[in-house]
Amino acid sequence: MSTKPNMIKEITPLTPNDCFTIFSRVKTEFDFPLHFHEEYELNLILNASGAKRIVGDHISVIDDVELVLVGPNLPHVWLTHECKTEITEITIQWHKDLFDEKFLKRNQMSFIRQMFDKSLRGISFSKESVIAAVPRLQSLKNTNGFNSVLELLSILNDLSMSKSMSLLSDIGFINSNSLKYNSRRLEKAFDFMHTNYDKDISLKDLAKLTNMTDESFSRFIKKRTGNTFINSLNEIRLGHASRMLIDTTHTITEISYSCGFNNISNFNRLFKKKKHCTPKEFRENFSGNRIFV
Structure with missing residues (x-):
């Protein structure tokens, strides 16, 4: 029987009167627990x-260089694991309402808005983008006042136009109400999948829901998300399964069936293909690493 991990809500050092905070550390290990803010x-x-x-x-x-954008209330942690070198870490945190929603909806802010939406799942940037951003992030530590806010906005703008972003967490793991698809039909389809992921859902169901033919909806979801219908549904189910593996002590078989997988072997296969570990190993990563060394 697994124990639930201790996930803490961090009270960040960012004050209500500041736009953002930046701090830099050189250390030999990661020692902060799984947390969100x-x-x-x-x-x-x-x-x-x-x-x-x-x-x-x-x-x-991770590799020797990485840059990750984590959205509000998304659990995250870095573990020392097999790292044996001196680590440099620069962390920037800013209020979720620093940029007003109306401001983000302006045409010139569209790329940043889309990046913020994606950050709810976590974003890892390509090595090329990271290398370009490193000197700017390092110099931001020594920039003050209004110019520091302008530079942060400029860095975020350049990152938002990066060609290679990797979304980290599965859709089903986060609050689906926070996701935006810029399409009413797509939102309707994903709302239905998020609500009914534990039931049998067919392409025909979603095509009917969106007043499209099966073929049209299949092309539509692939074009708008880059994912097929079945892959999108499986991602939602795996996200919910991951959340249950962390948050509950249900058996893996129980979780499999309660998330819409009617075959435990298929669930294990899809989970390992997506997460590169078994459900049991995944659970152990959360329940077995509460003491960080």
Whole structure:
């Protein structure tokens, strides 16, 4: 029987009167537990090859250079794991209402708005984007006042136009009400999948819901999301399964069936293909690493 992990809500050092905070550390280990907070966080980590990163339900061993944007209330942690070098970390945190919603809806802010929406799942940027951002993030520490806000906005704008962003956490793991698809039909379809992921759902069901033919809806969801219908549904189900593996002590078989997988072997296969670990190993990553060394 697994124990539930201790996930803490962090009270960040960001004050209500400041736009953002930035702090830099050089250390030999990661020692902060799995946590979440209401602020956005941009985390640059250098020289930490072999460390392990958990964002939402995504677990990965990282390279020597990485930059991750974590949206509000998304659980995350970095673990020392196999890292044996001196680590440099620069963390920037800003209020989730720093940029007003009306401001973000202006045409010129569209790329940043889309990036913020994606950050609810966590974003890992390509090595090329990280290398370009490193000197700017390092110099931001020494920039003050109004110019520091302008520079942060400029950095975020450049990152938002990066060609290679990797979304980390599965859709089903986060609050689906926070997601935006810029399409009423797509929102309707995803709302239906999020609500009924534990039941049998067919392409025909969603096509009928959106007043489209099966073929049209299949092309539509692929074009708008880059994912097929069945892959989208499985991602939602795996996200919910991941959340249950962390938050409950239900057996893996119980979780499999309660998330719409009618075949435990198929669930295990899809889970391992997506997460690169078994459901049992995934659960152990959360329940077995509460003491960080």
